[in-house]
Amino acid sequence: MSLLRQQGSTATAPPSAVPARGLRTPVTGRRPGGLSARTRHKGMGLLLVSPFLLLFLAFLVAPLCYAFWLSLRTSTLVGGDHFSWFANYQQTFTDPQFLSGVRRVVVFGVVQIPLMLGLALLGALIIDEVTSRLAKVFRMTLFMPYAVPAVIGALMWGFLYSPTFGPVNSISHSLGLGKVDLLSHALMLTSLGNIVTWQWTGYNMIVLYAALQGLPREVYEAAKLDGAGQLQTALRIKIPMISSAMVLALMFTIIGTLQFFTEPRVLEHSASSVITPDYTPNLYAYNLAFQYSEFNYSAAISFSLGAVVFIGSYFFLFATRKRSGLK
Amino acid sequence: MTTVAAPAVTAAPATGRRPSAARGRVTVNVVMVAMILYFLLPFWWLVVAATKGNDALFSTAALWFHSPGSFFTNLQQLFTYNDGEYLRWMGNTAIYAGVSGVGATAVATLAGYAFAKYRFPGRNLLFSSLLGAIMVPATALAIPTYLLLSKVALTNTMWAVILPQLLNPFGVYLVRVYVQESLPDELLEAARMDGAGELRVLWSVALPTLKPALVTVLLFSMVGTWNNFFLPLVMLNNDKLFPLTVGLQSWYEGAMIQSGANALFTLVIAGSLVAILPLIVTFLLLQRYWRGGLTVGSLK
Numbered sequence: 291m292s293l294l295r296q297q298g299s300t301a302t303a304p305p306s307a308v309p310a311r312g313l314r315t316p317v318t319g320r321r322p323g324g325l326s327a328r329t330r331h332k333g334m335g336l337l338l339v340s341p342f343l344l345l346f347l348a349f350l351v352a353p354l355c356y357a358f359w360l361s362l363r364t365s366t367l368v369g370g371d372h373f374s375w376f377a378n379y380q381q382t383f384t385d386p387q388f389l390s391g392v393r394r395v396v397v398f399g400v401v402q403i404p405l406m407l408g409l410a411l412l413g414a415l416i417i418d419e420v421t422s423r424l425a426k427v428f429r430m431t432l433f434m435p436y437a438v439p440a441v442i443g444a445l446m447w448g449f450l451y452s453p454t455f456g457p458v459n460s461i462s463h464s465l466g467l468g469k470v471d472l473l474s475h476a477l478m479l480t481s482l483g484n485i486v487t488w489q490w491t492g493y494n495m496i497v498l499y500a501a502l503q504g505l506p507r508e509v510y511e512a513a514k515l516d517g518a519g520q521l522q523t524a525l526r527i528k529i530p531m532i533s534s535a536m537v538l539a540l541m542f543t544i545i546g547t548l549q550f551f552t553e554p555r556v557l558e559h560s561a562s563s564v565i566t567p568d569y570t571p572n573l574y575a576y577n578l579a580f581q582y583s584e585f586n587y588s589a590a591i592s593f594s595l596g597a598v599v600f601i602g603s604y605f606f607l608f609a610t611r612k613r614s615g616l617k
Numbered sequence: 618m619t620t621v622a623a624p625a626v627t628a629a630p631a632t633g634r635r636p637s638a639a640r641g642r643v644t645v646n647v648v649m650v651a652m653i654l655y656f657l658l659p660f661w662w663l664v665v666a667a668t669k670g671n672d673a674l675f676s677t678a679a680l681w682f683h684s685p686g687s688f689f690t691n692l693q694q695l696f697t698y699n700d701g702e703y704l705r706w707m708g709n710t711a712i713y714a715g716v717s718g719v720g721a722t723a724v725a726t727l728a729g730y731a732f733a734k735y736r737f738p739g740r741n742l743l744f745s746s747l748l749g750a751i752m753v754p755a756t757a758l759a760i761p762t763y764l765l766l767s768k769v770a771l772t773n774t775m776w777a778v779i780l781p782q783l784l785n786p787f788g789v790y791l792v793r794v795y796v797q798e799s800l801p802d803e804l805l806e807a808a809r810m811d812g813a814g815e816l817r818v819l820w821s822v823a824l825p826t827l828k829p830a831l832v833t834v835l836l837f838s839m840v841g842t843w844n845n846f847f848l849p850l851v852m853l854n855n856d857k858l859f860p861l862t863v864g865l866q867s868w869y870e871g872a873m874i875q876s877g878a879n880a881l882f883t884l885v886i887a888g889s890l891v892a893i894l895p896l897i898v899t900f901l902l903l904q905r906y907w908r909g910g911l912t913v914g915s916l917k
Contacts, residue, residue, distance in 0.1 A: 336731075349762060443659070559870045589761060
């Protein structure tokens with residue numbers, strides 16, 4: 291996979307670091323006189339891209355348009371189905387249930403995301419520096435939860451949290467801390483945050499680690515000669531140099547957090563009084579559609595959520611364009 | 618690409634670094650061990666719990682084995698409960714992951730290759746909307762897709778789970794980047810000079826070179842489908858079509874509703890263990906591939 295690995299480092303690595311297949315010549319080196327394939331086979335390109343184009347239209351463009359169309363209509367038993375412009379959106383942004391879900395997810399994200407990415411960064415710096423067998427075990431162990439479906443991750447933690455037979459209670463009891471109900475109203479967000487952190491830290495660590503591995507080693511040597519310690523090298527060289535990877539990891543984490551669904555949905559069964567149907571915006575949209583058959587309103591919520599994520603990420607990427615390197 | 622200037626490093630005094638380095642190593646090792654223990658905890662609990670019968674599950678210490686164990690009884694129950702619905706779910710999951718994975722990889726390969734090596738009308742527009750598509754949250758699409766598919770009577774069929782997951786914009790992006798990096802135009806031109814048609818060039822020249830990228834895309838789409846919960850949950854009503862994730866969740870729901878002494882708990886636990894083993898083994902065996910994919914994901 292070294293070819294892919296090189297991607298990020300082409301700006302800083304010497305040209306020889308790009309693994310050539312022997313035939314590599316400068317991009318401008320077109321065959322003299324010969325027409326480039328790019329211009330010759332218009333039809334071919336279209337043909338190759340057509341399966342993707344069809345899927346793109348059917349499962350991205352069409353659902354988005356349909357959701358938007360639905361969200362502009364209102365369907366009532368008395369009034370029937372009619373066009374109501376932005377009434378659903380007006381309702382969305384004044385709906386206390388929706389707003390409390392948004393607030394909850396934001397509070398969750400503000401605490402959990404920096405914690406998780408901080409842990410991931412710490413882990414990445416460690417495995418970039420230490421090459422012992424322990425570090426190898428560390429890398430594999432932290433990544434393992436990524437291979438676990440989110441449902442099963444939530445199930446396992448749900449059992450561990452259980453006040454009846456989970457170990458957490460017996461441990462806190464033997465420490466003399468009394469009964470701790472991790473599924474209570476007060477602790478639920480923390481408990482959910484723990485599940486998400488457990489599940490995604492390793493993934494982000496590997497992303498950041500891969501970025502670190504793409505950095506040119508000579509810079510470290512220079513720093514070492516200048517007398518920088520490992521900690522200083524990490525803080526002043528490594529972290530600034532992988533800021534693009536960190537920006538992207540942050541963005542994808544935020545996108546994931548705004549869609550928060552699986553973990554609260556699973557824990558809902560063990561704490562139905564705490565996890566209400568409107569606990570997160572996504573859970574709310576799901577329940578509106580499938581419990582209450584309010585498809586129009588649900589579409590408005592889905593669409594608002596999608597639009598916020600989409601516009602947010604575009605602005606985020608635009609604002610950090612220099613750093614993220616996404617073209 | 619990013620060009621980050623290396624910040625100036627202030628010289629640190631070289632003296633007295635030895636003892637602090639040793640202390641640093643100890644600290645780092647302690648941190649690693651603590652994190653390993655935390656991340657292993659649920660796995661450890663799952664393995665221990667899978668060896669217990671229903672009574673022992675509720676009455677014995679959660680993090681240690683209890684004898685007599687009933688691991689094999691649990692497994693036997695798991696595979697026979699309700700006419701072996703677990704095995705059916707496993708088969709469904711394999712079908713969903715296999716068909717979606719292979720299909721998505723094929724579609725992404727053709728499109729990624731076309732984006733990198735051909736010009737065609739609408740190419741730039743389509744490619745920038747593809748980048749946008751990576752950022753459209755999948756869960757916002759699931760409910761409208763369900764409504765659309767219900768109009769053509771496709772909900773509650775395997776197609777409802779397979780078709781939407783054939784669309785993998787990130788896979789297209791990954792293939793395109795890889796083609797640009799590793800497949801020089803000259804190589805394709807040479808094959809054309811030798812009289813190979815466009816499809817022949819793709820099949821015998823491009824594909825062999827692209828193999829690592831294809832394995833990465835395949836791995837990511839398969840795992841994505843294997844782990845997907847929201848889409849099948851929305852699309853499927855018929856429990857005969859459930860994948861493992863939705864099936865296990867429905868067992869858990871059932872166990873919670875009947876609460877307490879319910880054999881479903883041991884089934885959920887054994888079922889979770891059996892469900893994650895193949896994934897973990899795959900991941901450990903194919904390490905270099907997912908790492909490659911994550912690198913592109915992080916840097917481009």
